[in-house]
Amino acid sequence: xxxxxxxxxxxxxxxxxxxxxxxxxxxxxxxxxxxxxxxxxxxxxxxxxxxxxxxxxxxxxxxxxxxxxxxxxxxxxxxxxxxxxxxxxxxxxxxxxxxxxxxxxxxxxxxxx
Amino acid sequence: xxxxxxxxxxxxxxxxxxxxxxxxxxxxxxxxxxxxxxxxxxxxxxxxxxxxxxxxxxxxxxxxxxxxxxxxxxxxxxxxxxxxxxxxxxxxxxxxxxxxxxxxxxxxxxxxxxx
Numbered sequence: 001x002x003x004x005x006x007x008x009x010x011x012x013x014x015x016x017x018x019x020x021x022x023x024x025x026x027x028x029x030x031x032x033x034x035x036x037x038x039x040x041x042x043x044x045x046x047x048x049x050x051x052x053x054x055x056x057x058x059x060x061x062x063x064x065x066x067x068x069x070x071x072x073x074x075x076x077x078x079x080x081x082x083x084x085x086x087x088x089x090x091x092x093x094x095x096x097x098x099x100x101x102x103x104x105x106x107x108x109x110x111x112x113x
Numbered sequence: 114x115x116x117x118x119x120x121x122x123x124x125x126x127x128x129x130x131x132x133x134x135x136x137x138x139x140x141x142x143x144x145x146x147x148x149x150x151x152x153x154x155x156x157x158x159x160x161x162x163x164x165x166x167x168x169x170x171x172x173x174x175x176x177x178x179x180x181x182x183x184x185x186x187x188x189x190x191x192x193x194x195x196x197x198x199x200x201x202x203x204x205x206x207x208x209x210x211x212x213x214x215x216x217x218x219x220x221x222x223x224x225x226x227x228x
């Protein structure tokens with residue numbers, strides 16, 4: 001089934017550790033996004049990529065980095081995790097960055113202790 | 114700064130009723146508006162996408178309208194069923210910087226359909 005695959009589904013991590021959340025899409029979409037969802041704050045954009053080789057910062061980029069080496073993959077890295085990064089992370093993609101419909105993965109639940 | 118508001122935050126209705134969920138946004142310079150459904154512990158499922166030039170979109174028992182000038186959208190659900198119970202989110206797509214766009218989400222309406 002075509003779509004977005006995120007891994008891991010859930011992870012508990014010690015503060016200070018490095019973590020990479022993986023995101024792969026098989027729809028050949030150009031635009032990809034990472035959001036975090038927190039109770040009371042809703043969904044907030046962390047980083048985005050309009051096309052392979054380019055990335056940009058969203059609303060809450062501090063403590064996170066991304067790369068876009070190819071069309072399909074858009075990993076999110078936490079270089080040194082902190083408890084405030086405990087959240088549910090969603091990867092999304094869109095065929096057309098302006099008018100296209102956004103599709104989401106199932107999410108990665110991250111707990112930083 | 115774009116703000117998206119959804120009222121009510123929670124809604125509980127008996128099965129079979131028709132209902133309307135509301136979404137308002139502060140800046141009308143949007144590319145499109147999208148309605149999503151989110152089940153507990155799950156990702157977001159796209160329900161309807163309305164481009165800025167459109168007035169409404171329909172899919173099955175769902176109908177979404179868009180009035181850019183007033184900054185409002187509604188999601189109409191006909192003949193509600195218990196399986197419609199979920200959180201419904203609306204989001205508007207707008208420019209951020211240098212040609213990039215993002216979705217700005219509302220907080221969602223948690224809908225419960227009682228059998």
